[in-house]
Amino acid sequence: MSDTGRRKAVALISGGLDSMLAAKLMMEQGVHVEGINFFTGFCVEGHTHSIRRKDQQRPRRNNALWVAEQLGIKLHIIDVSADYKDVVLNPKHGYGANLNPCLDCKGFMVGRAYAWMQEHGFDFIVTGEVIGQRPKSQRRDTMPVVARDSGAGDRLLRPLCAQRLPETLPEREGWVDRSRLRDITGRSRKEQMRLAGDYGIEDYSQPAGGCCFLTDANYSAKLADLWQARRRRDYELDDIMLLKVGRHLRPRPHFKLIIAREEGENNFLEGYRHQFTHLRPISHNGPLTLVDGSADEDDLTLAARLAARFSQGRGADQVQVSVTEKGGASRTVAVAPMPSEEIPSAWYI
Amino acid sequence: MSGHTLDVRGLLCPMPVIHTQNRVKELTPGARLQILCTDPGAVIDIPVWCRINGHKVLETDEQQSLISILIEVGSEE
Numbered sequence: 001m002s003d004t005g006r007r008k009a010v011a012l013i014s015g016g017l018d019s020m021l022a023a024k025l026m027m028e029q030g031v032h033v034e035g036i037n038f039f040t041g042f043c044v045e046g047h048t049h050s051i052r053r054k055d056q057q058r059p060r061r062n063n064a065l066w067v068a069e070q071l072g073i074k075l076h077i078i079d080v081s082a083d084y085k086d087v088v089l090n091p092k093h094g095y096g097a098n099l100n101p102c103l104d105c106k107g108f109m110v111g112r113a114y115a116w117m118q119e120h121g122f123d124f125i126v127t128g129e130v131i132g133q134r135p136k137s138q139r140r141d142t143m144p145v146v147a148r149d150s151g152a153g154d155r156l157l158r159p160l161c162a163q164r165l166p167e168t169l170p171e172r173e174g175w176v177d178r179s180r181l182r183d184i185t186g187r188s189r190k191e192q193m194r195l196a197g198d199y200g201i202e203d204y205s206q207p208a209g210g211c212c213f214l215t216d217a218n219y220s221a222k223l224a225d226l227w228q229a230r231r232r233r234d235y236e237l238d239d240i241m242l243l244k245v246g247r248h249l250r251p252r253p254h255f256k257l258i259i260a261r262e263e264g265e266n267n268f269l270e271g272y273r274h275q276f277t278h279l280r281p282i283s284h285n286g287p288l289t290l291v292d293g294s295a296d297e298d299d300l301t302l303a304a305r306l307a308a309r310f311s312q313g314r315g316a317d318q319v320q321v322s323v324t325e326k327g328g329a330s331r332t333v334a335v336a337p338m339p340s341e342e343i344p345s346a347w348y349i
Numbered sequence: 350m351s352g353h354t355l356d357v358r359g360l361l362c363p364m365p366v367i368h369t370q371n372r373v374k375e376l377t378p379g380a381r382l383q384i385l386c387t388d389p390g391a392v393i394d395i396p397v398w399c400r401i402n403g404h405k406v407l408e409t410d411e412q413q414s415l416i417s418i419l420i421e422v423g424s425e426e
Contacts, residue, residue: 037363039363039364039367043363061390061393061394061397062362062363062366062390062393062394062397064363065366065394065397065398065401066397068397068401069397069400069401072401073401074401074402075398075401075402076370077363077366077367077370077398078367079364079367241361271359
């Protein structure tokens with residue numbers, strides 16, 4: 001409870017509309033609300049928009065921060081990327097359509113929010129979950145699983161659909177008025193948009209593909225390829241950052257190429273070049289290419305031909321490519337760019 | 350007035366904000382923190398974070414890809 005006697009809730013703020021509305025419903029009832037947002041490493045927000053030049057046409061704002069400012073609440077952003085690894089690698093409830101461990105993820109995040117709540121003297125947790133909105137993590141039968149797995153129990157309140165769920169502690173104790181909560185269900189956004197209209201909220205983020213890269217089939221395929229190539233299911237933060245960037249081609253099982261697609265990605269990969277053997281066309285403009293894995297002389301010649309293919313010299317007889325070994329030594333090789341039709345589609349991850 | 354520096358060059362959103370938040374927790378009200386970063390999103394995100402958490406942005410300077418943001422820690426932390 002706050003110094004003024006108001007009950008205190010910590011709201012999971014994703015940057016989307018639902019969590020914004022859930023927090024708003026609580027504030028409307030006089031609850032002191034502060035937001036919490038978790039950085040897992042797989043967030044679509046942030047990094048990717050910072051990297052790709054085409055994405056820089058969009059607002060570069062962090063939507064969770066933006067939402068907090070619109071609501072007039074504090075936001076605490078927590079880096080959970082190290083602990084989150086176990087959620088991705090060992091989800092006890094399994095994966096969704098791709099490598100998305102949505103139910104475990106929700107339980108993990110609510111669990112972290114619950115720990116934060118206890119540490120900071122807050123009373124309950126608020127999420128923007130809606131029954132039936134997500135096929136795995138937001139179903140009537142999985143909502144109690146999240147409450148149980150997280151340890152939050154009946155201190156977890158979902159204001160947007162609370163009237164369709166059993167009473168929680170904040171409702172029983174009268175900290176919030178259940179009759180003023182909502183009964184929204186399903187994937188339709190109509191009710192949320194109407195409620196947003198009632199609150200005068202006109203600008204909000206609507207991520208088309210969700211807010212997590214693990215729900216993306218292409219991204220998941222790259223992560224699965226990484227695990228297969230290394231013969232172990234593990235990753236470092238740099239690995240999952242690099243999966244978001246560039247064309248990934250695996251011409252041989254023991255190495256793959258990461259080839260920048262545009263200037264923003266090129267600049268991003270520049271920051272990693274010292275950690276990798278890398279190639280750069282020098283007779284023509286072309287992208288930086290990182291070699292991930294171990295490549296011998298023949299492999300590097302093949303890599304140079306592929307790098308040349310994606311340079312402006314793709315139609316030339318020969319392209320000079322600088323090859324820099326991890327650790328420093330550079331040399332120049334002259335190669336014929338590999339014709340597109342000779343690149344097996346199976347090489348593209 | 351005490352001065353502190355946080356170097357988050359090369360880190361991308363939201364890491365500059367997270368590092369700023371964690372560093373500010375260690376500082377006392379009135380302390381100044383200069384944040385050096387390269388992510389262009391930080392020019393938007395760090396001032397928003399400061400506004401919602403009661404801190405003040407005193408100065409923002411962009412020289413090519415290097416961004417310097419000077420903030421003063423508020424009393425609400």
